Amino acid sequence: xxxxxxxxxxxxxxxxxxxxxxxxxxxxxxxxxxxxxxxxxxxxxxxxxxxxxxxxxxxxxxxxxxxxxxxxxxxxxxxxxxxxxxxxxxxxxxxxxxxxxxxxxxxxxxxxxxxxxxxxxxxxxxxxxxxxxxxxxxxxxxxxxxxxxxxxxxxxxxxxxxxxxxxxxxxxxxxxxxxxxxxxxxxxxxxxxxxxxxxxxxxxxxxxxxxxxxxxxxxxxxxxxxxxxxxxxxxxxxxxxxxxxxxxxxxxxxxxxx
Amino acid sequence: xxxxxxxxxxxxxxxxxxxxxxxxxxxxxxxxxxxxxxxxxxxxxxxxxxxxxxxxxxxxxxxxxxxxxxxxxxxxxxxxxxxxxxxxxxxxxxxxxxxxxxxxxxxxxxxxxxxxxxxxxxxxxxxxxxxxxxxxxxxxxxxxxxxxxxxxxxxxxxxxxxxxxxxxxxxxxxxxxxxxxxxxxxxxxxxxxxxxxxxxxxxxxxxxxxxxxxxxxxxxxxxxxxxxxxxxxxxxxxxxxxxxxxxxxxxxxxxxxxxxxxxxxxxxxxxxxxxxxxxxxxxxxxxxxxxxxxxxxxxxxxxxxxxxxxxxxxxxxxxxxx
Numbered sequence: 001x002x003x004x005x006x007x008x009x010x011x012x013x014x015x016x017x018x019x020x021x022x023x024x025x026x027x028x029x030x031x032x033x034x035x036x037x038x039x040x041x042x043x044x045x046x047x048x049x050x051x052x053x054x055x056x057x058x059x060x061x062x063x064x065x066x067x068x069x070x071x072x073x074x075x076x077x078x079x080x081x082x083x084x085x086x087x088x089x090x091x092x093x094x095x096x097x098x099x100x101x102x103x104x105x106x107x108x109x110x111x112x113x114x115x116x117x118x119x120x121x122x123x124x125x126x127x128x129x130x131x132x133x134x135x136x137x138x139x140x141x142x143x144x145x146x147x148x149x150x151x152x153x154x155x156x157x158x159x160x161x162x163x164x165x166x167x168x169x170x171x172x173x174x175x176x177x178x179x180x181x182x183x184x185x186x187x188x189x190x191x192x193x194x195x196x197x198x199x200x201x202x203x204x205x206x207x208x209x210x211x212x213x214x215x216x217x218x219x220x221x222x223x224x225x226x227x228x229x230x231x232x233x234x235x236x237x238x239x240x241x242x243x244x245x246x247x248x249x250x251x252x253x254x255x256x257x258x
Numbered sequence: 259x260x261x262x263x264x265x266x267x268x269x270x271x272x273x274x275x276x277x278x279x280x281x282x283x284x285x286x287x288x289x290x291x292x293x294x295x296x297x298x299x300x301x302x303x304x305x306x307x308x309x310x311x312x313x314x315x316x317x318x319x320x321x322x323x324x325x326x327x328x329x330x331x332x333x334x335x336x337x338x339x340x341x342x343x344x345x346x347x348x349x350x351x352x353x354x355x356x357x358x359x360x361x362x363x364x365x366x367x368x369x370x371x372x373x374x375x376x377x378x379x380x381x382x383x384x385x386x387x388x389x390x391x392x393x394x395x396x397x398x399x400x401x402x403x404x405x406x407x408x409x410x411x412x413x414x415x416x417x418x419x420x421x422x423x424x425x426x427x428x429x430x431x432x433x434x435x436x437x438x439x440x441x442x443x444x445x446x447x448x449x450x451x452x453x454x455x456x457x458x459x460x461x462x463x464x465x466x467x468x469x470x471x472x473x474x475x476x477x478x479x480x481x482x483x484x485x486x487x488x489x490x491x492x493x494x495x496x497x498x499x500x501x502x503x504x505x506x507x508x509x510x511x512x513x514x515x516x517x518x519x520x521x522x523x524x525x526x527x528x529x530x531x532x533x534x535x536x537x538x539x540x541x542x543x544x545x546x547x548x549x550x551x552x553x554x555x556x557x558x559x560x561x562x563x564x565x566x567x568x569x570x571x572x573x574x575x576x577x578x579x580x
Contacts, residue, residue: 024526029395041363102370103363128391128392128507129390129392133356133359133360133373134359134370136366138361141364143363147328149353166352169448169451172448173446174443175440175441185508220402221363221368221370224397224399227390230396236553236554241558242409244564244571246568247308247539247557247568250555255537256457257515257516258575
């Protein structure tokens, strides 16, 4: 793991974001069902990433950190990067490629981390479109950095982090030194505290830099071959509230779940 | 080149998800004309794995691994995979396995497909079906690397007995201080209650309950069924129920056998998160509630009369069927 002998005065945070379809989008496929149909779809910052970005803003305001946001995406991803800049990130990096494979995305972001010498890297634990759930972990594996997934609490004091990880039935508190990668999720900040761009932020974002980086090598480990929509569901079996015995019988004999 | 699976334990017992992995591995092993190896950590009560087709059980007995540590555990699993020459490594979709899987994948230079719901569509090229778009679609993914890591979605494949005589072996990984940079300071866990992740049945309620003081009947229903309790996002946002109960797209996923939704209308994000549950029962006063469109069984009516009646009838049913 790289050692930081000369700690910069400000903590450098890299927030990795995904550009994903809004949660209410209709999901359809095109081109022989090999691609997601973006027609009419609104794109947003992946919700798990938003929690991380808001936490990063807290560090910026209270602990004098700087925030770079990065994404792997085509030019249409820049609107989402501008939103992040409007929320308060200082600058942005767009790796010019489609994020078709988690390993590929992690490799590209690892290069960004190495170039920028970041202290804290925050990525959402999973994106709502491909649900790969692998980028923060793969980043950690590629860089040899400390990594905590399912992060619901993060405090940093100089070079030390106290991280709360969500576990089955509870929470685990761990400590680690920087540099650190966390896989963020809901709970990292309260939903009501999520930052949204205000007019001033939007104005200032216009003059913040988005650096476009070209891909060096194109190694992927998976490829999406085809998509399918689930089979249509048969209609619900309605049971009369005066006849709950029938519900119990169906759950026992037909569904076999009780 | 045996298939390797990581069999998690809880309280000294092999978890049910490990039996799903074993069942899956056994079927693929038959296609590939190979065997199944399971790695367990600090658990020698593992004979149940043999009932589900595991041919070799390698237990790691190491006090340093008494507490879960993703880096150390992933290094351990990767080392055994290399030793065995495994080309396929299976992990579950538990919190710990989801944490481990990408680390294992990088250590093995392997492609990783998570949320896998079925046996491979083809072996060469290696293609598997997984869920995507928050359970609104399936994605056939090809893994192009020589070694492949699969995360098997909970409750997707089922458990299938296939008793064999298993060989047991000790495995000693090479671990260094660098594996233990993350230090566990504290674990806070509610004991005695089944978690949403482990529950066969989940009883969930939402705004239709009108206030947190009305949750007694939800907890009683859950208790009668041995179920976990859950809630919709709005009621966790306003503090009626703890955040840990929120299920849905940005909350916990539910992949139980039975999901009972009481007073929840069925927003798209909620349904996306609970869609992997096998059977859905919806109880709501509004016959137009969107949730009825995805339910298997539904009762239109007032939860405040239906749920207490259901509790009494279930108690009688349980008494008659025990």
